[in-house]
Amino acid sequence: MSMSSPFDASAWAEQSRLLVERALSEWVPEHASAGLGASMRYAVMGGGKRLRPLLCLAARQSVAALQPPCPPDHREFQDLHHLHALLDQAALRAACAVELIHAYSLVHDDMPCMDNDVLRRGQPTVHVRFGQAQALLCGDALQALAFELLTPESSELQASIQVQLCRLLSSAAGHAGMCGGQAIDLHSVGLHLTRQALEEMHQKKTGALLTASVMMGASCAAPGSLPTGAMAQLGVYAAHLGLAFQVVDDILDVVADTQTLGKTAGKDADMDKPTFVSLLGLGDAKALAQQLHDQAQEALLASHLPQTQALSALAREVIDRPY
Amino acid sequence: MSMSSPFDASAWAEQSRLLVERALSEWVPEHASAGLGASMRYAVMGGGKRLRPLLCLAARQSVAALQPPCPPDHREFQDLHHLHALLDQAALRAACAVELIHAYSLVHDDMPCMDNDVLRRGQPTVHVRFGQAQALLCGDALQALAFELLTPESSELQASIQVQLCRLLSSAAGHAGMCGGQAIDLHSVGLHLTRQALEEMHQKKTGALLTASVMMGASCAAPGSLPTGAMAQLGVYAAHLGLAFQVVDDILDVVADTQTLGKTAGKDADMDKPTFVSLLGLGDAKALAQQLHDQAQEALLASHLPQTQALSALAREVIDRPY
Numbered sequence: 001m002s003m004s005s006p007f008d009a010s011a012w013a014e015q016s017r018l019l020v021e022r023a024l025s026e027w028v029p030e031h032a033s034a035g036l037g038a039s040m041r042y043a044v045m046g047g048g049k050r051l052r053p054l055l056c057l058a059a060r061q062s063v064a065a066l067q068p069p070c071p072p073d074h075r076e077f078q079d080l081h082h083l084h085a086l087l088d089q090a091a092l093r094a095a096c097a098v099e100l101i102h103a104y105s106l107v108h109d110d111m112p113c114m115d116n117d118v119l120r121r122g123q124p125t126v127h128v129r130f131g132q133a134q135a136l137l138c139g140d141a142l143q144a145l146a147f148e149l150l151t152p153e154s155s156e157l158q159a160s161i162q163v164q165l166c167r168l169l170s171s172a173a174g175h176a177g178m179c180g181g182q183a184i185d186l187h188s189v190g191l192h193l194t195r196q197a198l199e200e201m202h203q204k205k206t207g208a209l210l211t212a213s214v215m216m217g218a219s220c221a222a223p224g225s226l227p228t229g230a231m232a233q234l235g236v237y238a239a240h241l242g243l244a245f246q247v248v249d250d251i252l253d254v255v256a257d258t259q260t261l262g263k264t265a266g267k268d269a270d271m272d273k274p275t276f277v278s279l280l281g282l283g284d285a286k287a288l289a290q291q292l293h294d295q296a297q298e299a300l301l302a303s304h305l306p307q308t309q310a311l312s313a314l315a316r317e318v319i320d321r322p323y
Numbered sequence: 324m325s326m327s328s329p330f331d332a333s334a335w336a337e338q339s340r341l342l343v344e345r346a347l348s349e350w351v352p353e354h355a356s357a358g359l360g361a362s363m364r365y366a367v368m369g370g371g372k373r374l375r376p377l378l379c380l381a382a383r384q385s386v387a388a389l390q391p392p393c394p395p396d397h398r399e400f401q402d403l404h405h406l407h408a409l410l411d412q413a414a415l416r417a418a419c420a421v422e423l424i425h426a427y428s429l430v431h432d433d434m435p436c437m438d439n440d441v442l443r444r445g446q447p448t449v450h451v452r453f454g455q456a457q458a459l460l461c462g463d464a465l466q467a468l469a470f471e472l473l474t475p476e477s478s479e480l481q482a483s484i485q486v487q488l489c490r491l492l493s494s495a496a497g498h499a500g501m502c503g504g505q506a507i508d509l510h511s512v513g514l515h516l517t518r519q520a521l522e523e524m525h526q527k528k529t530g531a532l533l534t535a536s537v538m539m540g541a542s543c544a545a546p547g548s549l550p551t552g553a554m555a556q557l558g559v560y561a562a563h564l565g566l567a568f569q570v571v572d573d574i575l576d577v578v579a580d581t582q583t584l585g586k587t588a589g590k591d592a593d594m595d596k597p598t599f600v601s602l603l604g605l606g607d608a609k610a611l612a613q614q615l616h617d618q619a620q621e622a623l624l625a626s627h628l629p630q631t632q633a634l635s636a637l638a639r640e641v642i643d644r645p646y
Binding site for chain 2: 029032033034035036037040104105108111113114131132133134136137139140141143144145146147148150151152153155158159160162163164166167169170171173174175176177179180181182183184186187204
């Protein structure tokens with residue numbers, strides 16, 4: 001997308017979503033052993049907002065115009081063009097890898113021993129459709145596939161970028177990130193968490209992976225090209241966006257109906273889970289979402305990156321989304 | 324271990340096991356969120372044979388005496404020493420990463436929706452001790468931790484080796500490896516598999532990770548130093564060892580008692596699972612194990628690697644083990 005033409009956020013999102021759907025369809029195996037492929041595709045290809053992949057591609061776009069610092073020897077245009085094609089491809093792999101981690105977490109989360117949810121995006125959940133044992137394996141295989149996507153057999157991409165992508169994803173998915181947040185969530189049912197404890201839970205449970213999406217996309221940059229502090233500001237953007245996402249989730253659980261959500265509405269209140277709405281009330285929760293959005297936008301400005309329009313539009317979408 | 328002194332296999336194994344136990348204890352977090360650390364350590368630190376880590380370290384030993392091809396400029400001894408120290412450290416991380424994948428697969432495998440096992444190494448299984456939801460998360464977090472171990476924040480190790488380790492581990496753990504084998508296993512209960520189908524199941528279910536253990540260890544070699552065909556022969560060694568391991572497992576399930584095994588004996592027969600013993604009879608199964616062992620040893624000889632004594636001793640141990 002060139003800087004000179006006005007940015008069309010919805011066209012960008014539509015085009016990017018299409019790229020992601022195609023890539024997922026290519027990379028999630030149809031014919032894996034004994035029905036495993038079928039359950040993996042069911043878990044991944046059933047739609048969803050693809051917020052994490054879009055964040056990853058938007059972050060890649062924010063660094064796509066940056067060129068490597070001038071080296072002593074002359075660089076051909078052809079080389080730079082090739083470099084950016086490789087980085088685009090790496091970002092697409094990163095986008096899909098993050099989505100696979102998200103998809104596996106939903107499959108395991110929906111199981112009877114966790115949230116016991118039978119409906120996801122308006123369809124039966126994986127364990128309802130394929131049985132619990134297959135759902136367990138399906139989630140496990142999706143997590144492994146995420147790291148397979150990041151380390152393709154023959155890659156011209158700089159190995160240091162591949163390692164960075166694996167590092168960001170594994171730490172966001174693991175005990176200090178998503179899994180850790182879910183463990184806190186398990187232990188918090190029926191408890192009256194402080195706002196600080198609630199924020200910490202969400203920072204890990206959903207925030208870590210949203211942040212990783214942004215950081216992974218921005219890692220697909222020409223080596224040495226990022227302005228000082230840009231990564232840190234993207235981290236601030238992602239942290240605020242992640243929390244805003246969760247506040248809006250809690251609001252929607254109260255105000256939307258099951259059909260719109262595609263999952264059971266009012267579930268958190270029924271299970272006596274602490275939420276931002278139960279803690280702050282609906283009005284203050286809405287004000288908090290708006291405030292977090294504004295802080296995310298400020299961080300984008302402070303990043304001094306040339307093309308943050310897609311990241312900006314996604315932050316807007318996170319607080320305006322109907323489901 | 325120098326080539327001039329006679330090789331003491333049991334001293335090597337004891338010393339290596341100690342290294343692995345120490346490293347796992349350092350790297351599996353004690354204080355992860357909300358009891359998650361406790362369940363992860365319970366799953367990992369409860370003993371076990373550590374066969375996969377030992378295979379990984381033994382494979383590293385088989386390449387440890389190889390030096391990089393002479394470069395045009397003179398290399399200092401200090402540099403080579405440093406290089407091999409880094410490669411040793413990488414192999415230890417690889418050894419622990421493979422064990423974490425193995426440990427997570429046991430945690431998930433033991434759950435009620437899978438094998439519903441209450442006893443593992445003589446102790447209550449993770450879901451019995453911590454509940455099913457925590458067991459599910461514990462396994463998920465262990466898989467992520469495996470990839471965290473392979474991509475430490477500050478590593479001097481060549482990024483290309485780190486990428487190779489992530490690639491080998493993720494493909495061995497995923498749909499085309501361990502998870503795929505488990506899916507076939509799920510579908511094979513009560514069926515009369517051919518020997519070929521049984522071998523394919525085991526090749527994926529346990530063979531893929533055993534093979535990855537060997538390949539990952541051997542990947543921790545000085546760049547360009549491996550003799551032609553050495554990797555392929557190590558693959559042959561690992562494939563035969565992996566199958567021998569499974570044949571012996573099936574034999575032990577019949578001939579050993581629950582106390583010796585540390586898990587419920589006779590379980591496969593009770594569940595009408597196909598085994599090498601049910602397919603071939605006990606005598607032929609024992610002969611097959613010996614034949615596979617001999618083929619593994621031949622592949623080691625054919626690899627022309629200088630220090631295969633530890634790999635050789637492990638193959639012997641796999642068919643002689645009492646549990």
